[in-house]
Amino acid sequence: MSERTIVVGAGIAGLTTALTLSNCVVLTRPGFGSSELAQGGIAAAVGEHDTPPAHAADTLAVAAGIAEDHVAATITAEAPERIRWLQDLGARFDRDADGRLALGREAGHRRRRIVHADGDATGAEVMRTLTVAVQRRADITVLEGWDLVDLLRTDDGVAGVVALDPAGSAIALAASAVVLATGGIGAAYLHTTNPPEVAGDGLAAAARAGARLADLEFVQFHPTALAVAADPLPLLTEALRGEGAVLIDDTGRRFMPDIHPRAELAPRDVVARAISARIRGGARVFLDATDAVGRAFPERFPTVWAAATGAGIDPRSEPMPVTPAEHYHMGGIATDADGRTSLPGLWAAGEVASTGLHGANRLASNSLLEGMVVGAHVATSIRSAGRSMPTTTLHAPVGAFDVTRPTGGASTDRETLWDHVGIVRDADGLTTAISRFDRPPGSDLRSRNLPLVGRLIAEAALARRESRGAHHRTDHPHPDPSMARRSFTEPAPASTAPVRLRNAA
Ligand SMILES: Cc1cc2nc3c(=O)[nH]c(=O)nc-3n(C[C@H](O)[C@H](O)[C@H](O)COP(=O)(O)OP(=O)(O)OC[C@H]3O[C@@H](n4cnc5c(N)ncnc54)[C@H](O)[C@@H]3O)c2cc1C
Known part of the structure; x- marks a missing residue:
């Protein structure tokens, strides 16, 4: 051949x-x-x-x-x-x-x-x-x-x-x-x-x-995954917000208009951080499509409908609990x-x-x-x-x-990425993540690859001492014009x- x-x-x-x-x-x-x-x-x-x-x-x-x-x-x-x-x-x-x-x-x-x-x-x-x-x-x-x-x-x-x-x-x-x-x-x-x-x-x-x-x-975090006990989390498509669905907190108050002129249609990172801040503050956040979609839900959004009703929520008449989740690299x-x-x-x-x-x-x-x-x-x-x-x-x-297939079970590496290399980051958390990932590779695919992937992402995040797009550093909360370029690494x-x-x- x-x-x-x-x-x-x-x-x-x-x-x-x-x-x-x-x-x-x-x-x-x-x-x-x-x-x-x-x-x-x-x-x-x-x-x-x-x-x-x-x-x-x-x-x-x-x-x-x-x-x-x-x-x-x-x-x-x-x-x-x-x-x-x-x-x-x-x-x-x-x-x-x-x-x-x-x-x-x-x-x-x-x-x-x-x-x-x-x-x-x-x-x-x-x-x-x-x-x-x-x-x-x-x-x-x-x-x-x-x-x-x-x-x-x-x-x-x-x-x-x-x-x-x-x-x-x-x-x-x-x-x-x-x-x-x-x-x-x-x-x-x-x-x-x-x-x-x-x-x-x-x-x-x-x-x-x-x-x-x-x-x-x-790393892009989607603002609106359905907040239920599932892995992966069901996605509540952005098209819902495109059709007019709104984000509300526990008290029923719409909060995005105070944060960005485009409200729920602001860039994903802005919406994800706004939701994450409320959840970290102890509140719950909901996507309310009852007016925007209402009775048309089963025909217009059949995938979301199936996920929501499967979790016991009727999105025609009640808001859906949401959380951000990793979505795209x-x-x-x-x-x-x-x-x-x-x-x-x-x-x-x-x-x-x-x-x-x-x-x-x-x-x-x-x-x-x-x-x-x-x-x-x-x-x-x-x-x-x-x-x-x-x-x-x-x-x-x-x-x-010598590598084997993963046998399943919990992975603390996934928690480390979520906790320290997630929606908001800082030098301490990123350094913690890097030290946890800095260990010999495991013998199955997951324990061989996750620490390597995690370390590479955390190192890149630590090196970018600014906030830009989906990368947000609480210790460097603003964009730095001198860093307005792509980053490259050759392992x-x-x-x-x-x-x-x-x-x-
Ligand atoms: C819930 C959800 C909704 C989305 N909605 C949209 C949307 O509406 N519009 C949009 O543009 N994007 C959307 N995205 C993003 C988009 O779906 C993905 O970015 C895109 O599908 C990626 O395509 P891909 O072909 O690169 O990879 P994938 O479709 O992820 O396929 C990867 C393939 O690689 C295989 N694979 C992985 N690892 C190995 C391995 N070790 N050995 C062998 N095979 C392997 C997998 O089995 C799979 O076949 C969404 C993503 C999600 C999760």
């Missing part, structure tokens, strides 16, 4: 990459990623009075001064084409009475431009569409039930992966190109809207390979808009990557879009790179073949050993 691309992850970014490539292997762990859970929709300037430059301007306004303008211009310009691509593949988006795409509005968007499906079940419809399209393609092999452990290296860059097969054996798979599309870091935090499958494994593997990483300190593996990383042979797309589109804060509904646009670019970029299968000795990080590659041939496949 002269070439074989391995795409790790089967969310929107991984499947878009695979569909745009030919002859590839998609390797993915059991369960699903965040894409399936996406509610609000996909941002695209397809409305009558909307334009990609207006979409790009809103993206940059929320990004707090450190987004890459050219990346925002490229991704927003290609958004309408990506929506058409999904429709051609069979995606059924909601339409208005005139048969045009029904467009929602979310915080930070000055226009209605959110394309959605089944009200608030956009991710499920998009993933159904992409999965069916992949199943029709004989040149795409899907290896389900496999867990990425590490990246294989040669002197010429990345040349494959070490992964646990469904039986739990670590196997080396050589490749001419590897695409990491493993999603974000949500499950590294105690409270998250992300599924447990998404725990920063791709980021950790890239760090051990010495890939350049960017903007790790910028703006940082990740540094890439350009084509998904190219600093390591030859390695590409990244979707939430695991950091193209600079989101800067210090992500505009709602831009991430499904980014995953699709960059995923398609990755495929083109891999073809033009023309890499062949490795012919020299493969190396893997020491210990990669030292882990020690490696030659791969034993009996494991090569």
